[in-house]
Amino acid sequence: MSEAFPRHVLCVLSSGLGLLEMEEIASGFGGFVLDREYSEDEPDPRMPEAFEASMSAASFDEADRTAVEFHDTVGYLLSAPMMQALAFDTSRRLLAATAALLRSGATAVKNESSGITHGRDRWLALADRAADATDEDLADALVAAWVKRPIYDGQVLYSCGMHLLGAPEVEIEVGAAPPAMDELPELVAHLDTLAIYLLTDPRAAEIEDGAGFRMAEDAPRWSLRTGACDRYDEDDLFFNPYGYVRLTPAD
Template sequence: MPESPTAPLTVLCIPGPWLSRSELVEKIVRGASGYLFVGQVLMHMQTRQTCALEFHAADPRMGAAFRAAGPHWADTADMQRIDSHAAVVYLVADGGTAIQAEALMQAAAALLDAGGLGVKVESSGVAHAPDAWRELCSDLHLFSAHRAYVLYITGPQVHSCGMHNLGLRDAIVENNGDTAGAVELLRVFTRYLFTESPTIRAGQTFSAAQDEPAYRLLDDAGPAYDADSLFANPFGFWRLVPA
């Protein structure tokens, strides 16, 4: 595993009602979010945090993509509004640290305030309704970026996806029939990685609670994503094996 992996790209998708790029710029300028849009760059004037902003025409696949990534709110009025979007904005920035990930969350919230209809994390595959995203942004002190960026893929193996946006390894475990238990194990483990920043070495053990089974941590390459996939984690994976 490389000692200094290339910083991954974090990409957020925000569909909206804007009929033109200039209309979006006007709404950002008139808003009270503290952002300035110059050229292709969105910048927070106080913190000087920046990201690229790409403006695109409406995408007929957008509604289906959001429903697949946000099944928990697929039947809501918020999701129905995405079907009538007029444009799509992508926010793009180098990921790999919590500070950068949280700054991009705030930038996406500014676009919601300018009329955005939802946020889809292209670099993990999870979508959030507008109010849910605003709540995540207000709870950053509670490590809510973990919930914003990370989801869990189930199958013969269960693995997390999205930890690279926070600069951390993802995790993987065999599915021995208790899918919900495997997901909860990885949720607790990956949140521990994010909130505690522990120093972990292969061979150490982890338990979700004092009375829960212990797992040995092994280096793992994780799922075989394409080299240019936004889901790929250059930091690698931890495989949890029953101790």
């Protein structure tokens, strides 16, 4: 296993909320600091394209797009590099901080460490879910908030962001033909089921290649395959030191 420690890099846009206020709000949730090298009290014309590339279309409305276009401040908030045992709780606290920022004048947020963003209403709904959740429900909310999926590489659908929760990425083999749109919801449900299993079931720490996995007792059997992260360099924010776990069709 790599010795790299993942960290959150959160891009926060605002119109009227200054950098010092951003840092003060975020620091109240424990350990989040402003990156003073890259944060700016001025607009960045690259932001609309950057947010669009981060799957903003999934939950952005016209007000969200307008907020990105007409921001006047760009702040980058950092978590400390996270040991595996601390990642889940750090991500829970950062989601609460994200909601506090949005309710205090921030207008848009994306995570540079997984390449995901949500519209304002979606961020707030996820934070509200996580605030009252435990166990599998909390894991589900944090996966939805921080993990970008599905991403297709020509053979598998995979995630990016599970490293921020202290777990391997999740993948599922689909073959060379891109999945049809009506197939995606079920495939994403498979990824999410595996992700929640990795985050909540103690047996997940002992997965071996070839082990069986079912979404439910009466569901078809899949085989599990593990491997090291080979999509990103070790110094990339997307790099997952815990590797991946892939669902492959059982023989």
